[in-house]
Amino acid sequence: MKFIQILEEPIEPGGLVEWMPYVPGGLGSWSHDSRLTSHNHEQHLRSAFEYRLRTRREGGRESWLGLSIEFDEPLSIPAIRSTLMTWIDRHEVLRSHVVIKGDGLQRLSTDVGTVKLKMGRIGWYTQSGPLVEQIAGAFDRATAPLHWPAYMFATVGREDSFTLLFAADHSLVDGYSLIMAQQELVTLYRSARDHTEPDLPTVGSYVDFSAEERRQADQTGADHPAVSTWSSFLRSGRGSLPGFDYRRAGTDGDTDSATAPAAADSVPAETDDSPVPQDSITGVVLDDDAANRFTAVCSQAGGTLTAGVLAAFAIVYHERTGDPEFRCVLPRHTRDHTRWLTALGWFVAVAPFCLDVSDSPTFDQAVTRATAELKRSRQGASLPFLRVAELIGYQGEPHFVISFIDTRYAPGAAAADEGRAKVLRSHSYATDEVFIWINRTPSGMRVSARFPARATAAVGPTVDSTTEVNNLTSAGIDDAADDDTSGAVHAYLGRFTELVRAIGDASTFGVANPPGAQPSN
Numbered sequence: 422m423k424f425i426q427i428l429e430e431p432i433e434p435g436g437l438v439e440w441m442p443y444v445p446g447g448l449g450s451w452s453h454d455s456r457l458t459s460h461n462h463e464q465h466l467r468s469a470f471e472y473r474l475r476t477r478r479e480g481g482r483e484s485w486l487g488l489s490i491e492f493d494e495p496l497s498i499p500a501i502r503s504t505l506m507t508w509i510d511r512h513e514v515l516r517s518h519v520v521i522k523g524d525g526l527q528r529l530s531t532d533v534g535t536v537k538l539k540m541g542r543i544g545w546y547t548q549s550g551p552l553v554e555q556i557a558g559a560f561d562r563a564t565a566p567l568h569w570p571a572y573m574f575a576t577v578g579r580e581d582s583f584t585l586l587f588a589a590d591h592s593l594v595d596g597y598s599l600i601m602a603q604q605e606l607v608t609l610y611r612s613a614r615d616h617t618e619p620d621l622p623t624v625g626s627y628v629d630f631s632a633e634e635r636r637q638a639d640q641t642g643a644d645h646p647a648v649s650t651w652s653s654f655l656r657s658g659r660g661s662l663p664g665f666d667y668r669r670a671g672t673d674g675d676t677d678s679a680t681a682p683a684a685a686d687s688v689p690a691e692t693d694d695s696p697v698p699q700d701s702i703t704g705v706v707l708d709d710d711a712a713n714r715f716t717a718v719c720s721q722a723g724g725t726l727t728a729g730v731l732a733a734f735a736i737v738y739h740e741r742t743g744d745p746e747f748r749c750v751l752p753r754h755t756r757d758h759t760r761w762l763t764a765l766g767w768f769v770a771v772a773p774f775c776l777d778v779s780d781s782p783t784f785d786q787a788v789t790r791a792t793a794e795l796k797r798s799r800q801g802a803s804l805p806f807l808r809v810a811e812l813i814g815y816q817g818e819p820h821f822v823i824s825f826i827d828t829r830y831a832p833g834a835a836a837a838d839e840g841r842a843k844v845l846r847s848h849s850y851a852t853d854e855v856f857i858w859i860n861r862t863p864s865g866m867r868v869s870a871r872f873p874a875r876a877t878a879a880v881g882p883t884v885d886s887t888t889e890v891n892n893l894t895s896a897g898i899d900d901a902a903d904d905d906t907s908g909a910v911h912a913y914l915g916r917f918t919e920l921v922r923a924i925g926d927a928s929t930f931g932v933a934n935p936p937g938a939q940p941s942n
Contacts, residue, residue: 422600422828422837422862424844424869426701427487427557431549432577432584439541439559440505440574444531448518448569454528458519459631460638460807461767462592463526469566470521485564487588487845488599490606496576496583502538503613505574508606509536512765513626514593518569529569530628538574552577560588561847585610588845591767593627596844596858597754597826598765603842604833605763625758627766634755638808647804648812654748654773654801655815663748665821665855665872667909670743697874698848700907706859706918707866707925715866715921717930722788727825728795730859732787733924734823735776737916745779750819753802770802771819784924820854827861838862846871855910866921868914875907 423430444450458466465484473479509515510533517530546552556575563573572589585606587599594602605621612619655661707715712726719729735747755761755768775798776790801809810816828834833841849856855872 422603422831422834422842422844422860423703423867424596424846424858424860425703426848426871427560427845428553428848429701429703430843432489432553432556432586433579433582434546434549434552435577435579435583436545437543437552437555438576438578439543440502440576441539441541441563442509442515442536442570442572443539444535445537448529450535451518451529451531454517454530454628456528456628456632457635457639458526458528459635459767460805461769462519462631464807465590465592466519466521466526466566473567479562479565479567483847483849483851484566484591485560485588485847486591486594486596486599487560487586487847488603488606489843489845490585490603491582491841492585492607492610493582495581496578497614498540500610500613501576501585502540504606504609505538506536507609507613507619510534511605511621511624513628514765515570515572515589517628518571521567528628546577556586557847560586564588564590564847566590566592586845588847589765593767594765595754595767595769596824597756597768599844600826600828600831600834600837601763602765603837604831607833607841622763623760624762624764625760627761627764627768630755630761630764630766630768634805638805641804641808641812643812645804645809645812646800647802648809650798650801651773651806651809652813654775654798655813657746657775658748662750662817662819663821664853665906665910665913667738667741667913669741696850698850699854699871700874700910701872702868702870702911702914704868705865706868706921709863709865710931711922711925712861712866714928714930715925718784718924718928719788722785724788724792725795726827726861728788728791729784729924730825730921731774731776731795731823732784732791733917733921734857735778735791736782736784736787737913737920739778739781740916741913745777747774747776747778748821749774750822751798751802752822752824753799755802770804771806771822772798772800772802774798774823820851822854822856824856824858825861826858829861829863835863838864855906857914868918870910870914872910873906875905 469484513530516533516536517528519526519528543555546555559575560573564571572587572593575586577584577586587602587606608619608621715729716726719726719732722729724732731751734749738744738747751772751774753770753772755770756764761768774794776787776794778787782790806819828838831837836842849871852873856870858869860867860869
């Protein structure tokens with residue numbers, strides 16, 4: 422299943438309809454809700470509010486996630502309306518809103534069955550480019566976190582097929598939510614079309630989860646194990662979270678301070694009316710057979726595929742920079758109960774990751790160390806990082822993040838990976854963030870990344886903002902890595918791709934043994 426920036430792939434032209442949720446009477450008819458707001462959600466709202474004050478523009482365009490699902494049948498308007506309204510009723514987070522009131526927050530919620538859908542026929546498109554731009558712009562405008570709804574739907578209908586699209590502010594969903602949601606929406610649509618009851622499990626409410634997480638976190642003190650885990654990690658980085666600095670060993674620069682975020686009270690005012698969106702890479706690193714061979718090598722070394730991916734990233738980073746440690750931040754899901762498994766929400770914490778590579782370890786050695794570090798550092802995700810930062814007086818957010826997720830066991834994963842569904846993300850305009858996502862899917866291993874846009878005056882070959890990694894090697898753009906973050910990320914992922922392919926190619930896992938040969942993996 423692809424995870425792509427919305428402008429990276431075309432949508433087949435057709436008739437565009439936008440579906441906007443509303444409640445008769447507006448927020449004034451909603452009930453005051455005493456349930457607490459998660460640290461993630463509160464920080465997200467306050468950042469959006471500060472952005473509005475600083476720029477007089479509405480936030481939202483840089484923080485939404487979405488979904489695109491293909492149906493190979495004509496669109497039924499009654500069925501899609503029923504589908505979307507049922508889905509809103511199933512997930513309370515879509516019927517709840519938090520507003521800033523002075524120094525506090527107030528949650529408002531509305532009951533099942535109260536949210537309606539306004540259908541807006543936008544027009545018929547004969548070209549994909551203008552269609553995608555229209556949808557992306559509508560999603561940007563509709564997902565501002567300070568307003569409800571901070572989400573919307575769209576459909577593109579054709580004679581024999583249609584596309585369903587959805588986008589929501591990050592405070593309402595995470596990537597895993599959408600991986601699970603694609604099959605849920607397909608099931609709901611087919612049931613609405615056929616007038617049958619959908620066979621779906623009950624789901625919990627993220628509003629309940631976030632209230633409980635916040636209550637527990639606020640009762641936690643500095644003696645929590647997560648505090649010592651993060652404090653140690655920050656000390657090893659001279660007081661900062663890690664930044665991405667892929668310069669050659671011996672060049673000037675401080676890895677951690679080079680891309681460190683500004684303190685909250687020193688954020689510069691926006692001066693550019695047209696900030697530059699980040700560059701993006703998507704593509705296939707390994708096909709299924711190669712991914713299985715690479716996984717077998719990781720297993721033989723005593724680690725998981727996750728550990729192997731992080732070990733490979735660490736080795737590649739050390740090869741070029743000579744840094745004795747590889748440091749990044751890892752997202753960890755917080756779905757610790759079955760009732761949260763298919764719930765929409767922001768079920769994400771982060772954990773530190775630091776790997777000793779000072780002795781230029783072999784891949785097997787790096788896997789062993791990565792396995793131990795994953796086990797040790799996971800307690801860092803047992804408390805929201807924002808609460809940890811509050812307890813230790815730290816200001817700053819993660820800005821070099823590597824995420825790994827295995828989607829093979831999600832409902833409908835095979836069909837989604839064959840092209841039925843994609844997870845979408847908005848542009849990001851961050852100037853100091855490098856995010857890398859590695860997804861193990863039924864067809865292999867995919868990569869997606871976003872990073873600061875290439876400087877116009879940078880030296881080196883031009884790289885399109887969207888690049889297929891399977892056509893990328895580190896050799897063609899390696900010279901740009903010392904001067905330009907975009908070129909550096911391309912080179913880094915190119916070298917990572919070369920390494921994991923070479924490791925997988927060296928494995929005999931799944932290869933028929935010649936006569937007389939001993940079985941091996």
